[in-house]
Structures are given as structure tokens and as C-alpha cells.
Amino acid sequence: MLLLARFKIYGHSMEPQIGDGEEVLVSEVPFWFKKPQINDIVAFVSKDNKVLIKRVSGVVRGGYYVQGDNREDSLDSRRFGKVLPKQIMGKFIFKL
Amino acid sequence: MILKTLTSLLSVRTAYAHCDIPCGIYDPHMAQVAAHTVVRMTQLILDTKGTDSKSIHNVSRMTHVKEEHAGRIEEELETLRNDYFKDEHFKEYPDLEELIKDTIDFASKARQNIDMDVALKALAGTQAIAEIFYKTKGVTPVRVKSVYPTLGEIVTYK
Numbered sequence: 001m002l003l004l005a006r007f008k009i010y011g012h013s014m015e016p017q018i019g020d021g022e023e024v025l026v027s028e029v030p031f032w033f034k035k036p037q038i039n040d041i042v043a044f045v046s047k048d049n050k051v052l053i054k055r056v057s058g059v060v061r062g063g064y065y066v067q068g069d070n071r072e073d074s075l076d077s078r079r080f081g082k083v084l085p086k087q088i089m090g091k092f093i094f095k096l
Numbered sequence: 097m098i099l100k101t102l103t104s105l106l107s108v109r110t111a112y113a114h115c116d117i118p119c120g121i122y123d124p125h126m127a128q129v130a131a132h133t134v135v136r137m138t139q140l141i142l143d144t145k146g147t148d149s150k151s152i153h154n155v156s157r158m159t160h161v162k163e164e165h166a167g168r169i170e171e172e173l174e175t176l177r178n179d180y181f182k183d184e185h186f187k188e189y190p191d192l193e194e195l196i197k198d199t200i201d202f203a204s205k206a207r208q209n210i211d212m213d214v215a216l217k218a219l220a221g222t223q224a225i226a227e228i229f230y231k232t233k234g235v236t237p238v239r240v241k242s243v244y245p246t247l248g249e250i251v252t253y254k
Contacts, residue, residue, distance in 0.1 A: 006103055
């Protein structure tokens, strides 16, 4: 989790909303008041220790399913399964 | 302006909107081979009549192979569904999604049971999916007799 962080995005899986090379602000603060909901865009730490950014597509027991908006070109829960709450760092606030 | 100043104070970290590696290498052949293996293992298990240790041991091994290959059918079809087939394919072949789902279900049941009927349905499903796959590739699918002991067909293309 983090109060506020600035991330540069690499990859195309969140297009058209977030494109390759764009910068975004992410914060954990919204999740102090409300757990991640379907359609929230979240940053989380993957099992290989990279920060990924995806949209929550499902809330399941013990975690969340996430998917890229660009379904034709996205590595997401369809492959790596659910994301655990402890992996989630924060919510996408806006693009810079 | 204030926001810009504030955000400029934050160091830039990296986040990945990860893509799959677009290798473009997909083939329905593996699912068919796995389905033939499930049929063959089901045949062999059903043909084993003995209750001696050797028969029990053989059935255990064949069951293991049957489960492994039925699981492979599921994995191969999920890869085709998630990574290869696109919206336009599902529009052009409106039964495709249901066909993949049903075939995965048959593979799952063939894994859990000794049931020749569902094993053959899983095989038929992989063949039908292979035909659609080759059509989407712009080649003509053909059914040829396999050289496997199952004596069934395999879908390839010309």
C-alpha cells in the first residue's frame, strides 16, 4: 500500500484508457474507506514482484479478478488467477 | 499548477500493463492428441479385468495418464479461447464459445470418470474446434484417419 505514487506505464493492456508510456497517480487512500470494487483500476504487486496495473473484473472469495481493458492483448487473471488483497498497492486516481 | 508541482515532487516508478508475448504460434493439434490419449487410456482401463497387483498398478498408471491428458485438453483449449480466438471469430462462428465450453466440460468429466462416451465427446469437440481454427487461418481443414490405436480421425489441413 502507498499514500500517493506516480507510475509510468509500460504495455498496452489498459488501452484505450491508459496508453503505453503514460503516467498515472495511484493511491491507497480510497481503499481505506471502501474495498476495491468492480471496474476500479488497481496497481498490485505480481507474484514475480512487478507492479502491474489492471481493472478489477470480479470480486471473489479471498481476492479479486483483474483484467486488462485491451482483452486481446493482456496478461491477467485469465492466466494468473486471483489477486490477493495484500498484493494490492492502491487505486488509479488519474492520468498526469 | 499546484497539482503539477506536487506530482513533480513524486519520483516516477514503473508499472506494467502487461501484454502476452505475441508469439502467434497456436495449434489445435495438441488438444486432439491429448483427446486421443484419453480415449485410449479409457479403452485400456475398461479392458483391464484382473484384480491382481499388476493390473491394479497398470490401472493406476493409466488413470494418471488419462487425468494428465484430459487436463491438457482443458489447458490447450483455454489457450486457444483466451489468446487466439478473437471477437470476430466468435461472431463468425456463433457456436464456437459454447463448443469450447462443452468440450472443456467433457474433458473434465473424462478426467474424473471412466466414461468412453464423454471421452469420445471430448475428442469430437477438439476436432470440431480444430476445423474452425484452420478455417480462421484461411486453409481448408480435412479429417484424416489417425495412425493411433484409437483408430479415430485427426483434423489437419490442406
